[in-house]
Amino acid sequence: MSSQLVSSAKNDIDSDAGNSSNSSRVSASDMAFYYERLLPFRYVFQWLNHSPKPQADFVMREFAYEFQSGAYQRYNSYNNLEEFKASVIKSNPTRFEVGAVYEINPSERKSVPKSKMKPVEKELVFDIDLTDYDDIRTCCSKTKICTKCWKFITVATKIIDQALRDDFGFEHMIWVFSGRRGAHCWVSDKRARVLDETRRRAIIEYLDVLKNKGSKRLNVRRPYHPHIQRSYDILKTEFIPIILEEQNPWQNDKAAIETLCKFSNEKLNEALKEFWGDHPDRSSFQKWKDIDEVAKRTLPKSTNFKLIVEAKQDLILETLYPRLDVEVSRQMIHLLKSPFCIHPGTGNVCVPFDSRQPFDPMSSPNLHQLQREIIEYQSNDEDEKISDIDKTSLSPYIEDFRKYVTRLLKSERNGKRERDDENDLEF
Structure with a gap:
């Protein structure tokens, strides 16, 4: 069967090469190739099961399939790794999504009252999407991304990751490229998985400083909360290169007036409008400096200039602070596509990455690229004994994921041992 899949994959690649509009199209045979030969089922199983041997964390968990026809199949569940792998290969979905762990096996939902189907455990997840930055990024929009606007994601993952570690004490987090324009974070610590929706809501409200993704001015108290201050200290060093220089969103005078002329001092707002009217098309960097210079030149010495400084600080947060999809984090029943799925629109692999290390989504593995690599390897009569x-x-991404899962399983064993010891002390 493997040789047939290689042949089919080669034909698909050759066909796509002759039609650039289809270069990212993923066929059913492409997906069969990937599921049978590349997807690391064992590590995905262990990651969700928290043990090498099947237990409720996996067996009672919901999985969903999305198919090329547009059909969506929920409430799949599996008894073990082998059943999980066989089902995915046989069903050949465009992607599969991971849901919560239930008290009742999801596959038996029709035989029990709906009130019994309540989620009891699920990873704490976060979703950041570049389309939520379309009001500030100028290099791309909608589904398109580039290395410039990916920096919004880089900064966002750094801030959220640090807050989860330092403020909440979580240790087992993995960031995953969504395959097109965003990133997902999965927190697998035991105490994160058992959080109810009220506590999840509290965490997301703590992290969701913007509340409405920048649709209006930030309203935070001074002094900044320690988390906001720490975030600001990170963002202020990125603001000039990312916003003022690369994105340059306020060179357009109308955009500059709409965004920048919102100070509490109306005299300053009018002076800036007049100055930019007399000096059109100044860069965002120049306009940012203009605010201070025009303020010093036109406002009386009795002016509270501290308010202007604080307004500029808030604007840095508004443009660069992470913009979170809060419902993904709040709801335990929300499903999210698994790491190492293929994005059906791009063919990109949803690979894990370290938020503390550089990651370039433009050069991350793509399914057609992986097929070519295997075909090229075999055409050179290289050693067939290697996997x-x-x-x-894709190999280094899977190896990093394996190491992450190994650390998670070790922590789970230690935590279980501690809980068992505590139970032994009870009389």
Whole structure:
């Protein structure tokens, strides 16, 4: 079967090469190739099961399939790794999504009252999407991304990751490229998984400083909360290169007036409008400096200039602070596509990445690229004893994921041992 899949994959690649508009199209045979030869089912199973041997964390968990026809199938569940892998290969979905763990097996939902189907455990997840930055990014919009606007994601993941570690004490987090224009964070600590929706809501409200993704001015008290101050200290060093220089969103005078001329001092707002009217098309960097210079030149010495400084600080937060999809984090029943799925629109692999290390989504593995790598390897009569994964650029991502899962399982064993010891002390 493997040779047939290689042949089919080669035909699909050759066909796409002749039609650039289809270069990212993913066929059913492409997906069959990937599921049978590359997807690391064992590590995905262990990651969700928290043990090498099947337990409720996996067996009672919901999975969903999305198909090329547009059909969506929920409430799948599996008894073990082998059943999980066989089902995905047989069903051949465009992607599969991971849901919550239930008290009742999801596959038995029709035989029990709906009130019994309540989620009891699920990873704490976060979703950041670049389309939520379309009001400030100028290099791309909608589904398109580039290395410039990916910096919004880089900064966002750094801030959220640090807050989860330092403020909440979580240790087991993994960030995953969504395959097109965003990133997902999965927090797998035991105490994160058992959070109810009220506590999840409290965490997301703590982190969701913007509340409405920048649709109006920020309203935060001074002095800043320690989390906001720490975030600001990170963002202020990125503001000039990312916003003022690369994105340059306020060179357009109308955009500058709408965004920048909102100070509490109306005299300053009018002076800036007049100055930019007399000096049109100044860069965002120049306009940012203009605010201070025009304020010093036109406002009386009795003016509270501290308010102007604080307004500029708030604007830095408004433009660069993470813009979170809060419902993804709040709801335990929300499903999210698994790491190592293929994005059906791009063919990109949803690979994990370290938020503390550089990651370039433009050069991350793509399914057609992986197929070419295997075909090229085999055409050179290289050693066939090595696994297909090790013939591709996907290998280091899977190895990093394996190491992460190993650490998670070790922590789970230690935590279980501690809980057992505590129970032994009870009389």
